[in-house]
Amino acid sequence: MQFETILFSLEASVARLVLNRPQRLNAFTVTMHHEVAVALDSLLDGHDARVLLLTGSGRGFCAGQDLSERNPESAEALDLGANIDAFYNPLIKRLTELPLPVVCAVNGVAAGAGVNIALACDIVVARKSAQFIQSFANIGLLPDSAGTWILPRLIGPARATALMMTGDPLNAAQAADWGMIWQAIDDEAFEEHVESLVRRLAVAPTRAMVAIKNAIKASSTASLADQLDRERDLQRMLGRTEDYREGVSAFKEKRKPNFVGR
Template structure:
């Protein structure tokens, strides 16, 4: 059975981590297949929103430690980072379509940080997050040290990474780590509703907004203002903008095509 499953629902690509027997931890095959799947979603114009979620009890438990402790299978940490996790994070941030992390259970290590790199993070009530690296003598990777301090502040991020404390979904929401917590019983229905809403929005504008947010991490105010001007002009030339304005004037709901 494939380690990555994909379902398509009316403009939404639902990508499912599918190693439930290993709490959806990453091995090389799964990491490379996820990259391939994200690449396909990038070029597929029918895909206008993407969901990452897990099959079974976990969202993703990070790296499969059985792989790294196996003399035959261990690719080595340099290859794991440079060929697995770093390209995954780069894809998540550069795909100009909204990506939702639907955290259905534990998100640990790289699994937690892959979730935090997504545009919108939602979680089931029973889900949890843990920066598990310090528990085994490693440092956080997968851009955790980039995103987590920006989401919740330096002091909280430092404590969570050094101590390796588990944070439940409600705590994560109050810290600012995620957007919203949904009832566990209706979780799939709720995150699919959110993804469907995004898939019907002006995809071009959402993608440009994502680019602005990426650059805001390092730009000066002057640089950001210049980029806003450039991308606003680009957005104003889109079909979706024309449709949005026409619909407003005609007092009807716009029908965006993502162009």
């Protein structure tokens, strides 16, 4: 597929989606939203991908919304809620509901919705030089793209509230220390580290990876009894997979398992 604002490829079970507007720090436009949606939807039916890597081109990951598409001086009142309904909410739902692990490699600054899009992914790693900026309040808005839902659950309400109200940048090392992301990686080792991670997940037991992410997401609103039942049901399903049989056989035979994602 040929795109104008993203790069998208699938090779060796790894799908790679690169936001590709480096001159605008990969800020989202309507065209980019449409193209990202097409790419993500292509992973839902008859695909060979077992992991998705989301990253950005150039010196930044994503600056959120491209404000050049906004005209607040227009006589007609802006309906930002309609834009969220049309684009950002569906994007977050697509990312969180993909039936495969999603890795976000934050290669540079992530600002506004760019932060929250990254945090909607399953595993987030960042260059140590990267920064996370909840910049919404700087233009009179509140964080969207699930930012007010995800961030307090990751770092607590006190830190989340301060970051959102001040718009202060948070460096990658501090984000990792706070549990907001998984790892902050030295810049010179970043690309090799990311490649090793996605290659590892591409040969992992995919259905187990999906069950893990779904169980963790459900746990935030589930009672203990509900979560125990969910674990039981998911474990029952996984116990009937080819990968479970292969995993047990490999363990008994003291060899590396050959998982096929089924």
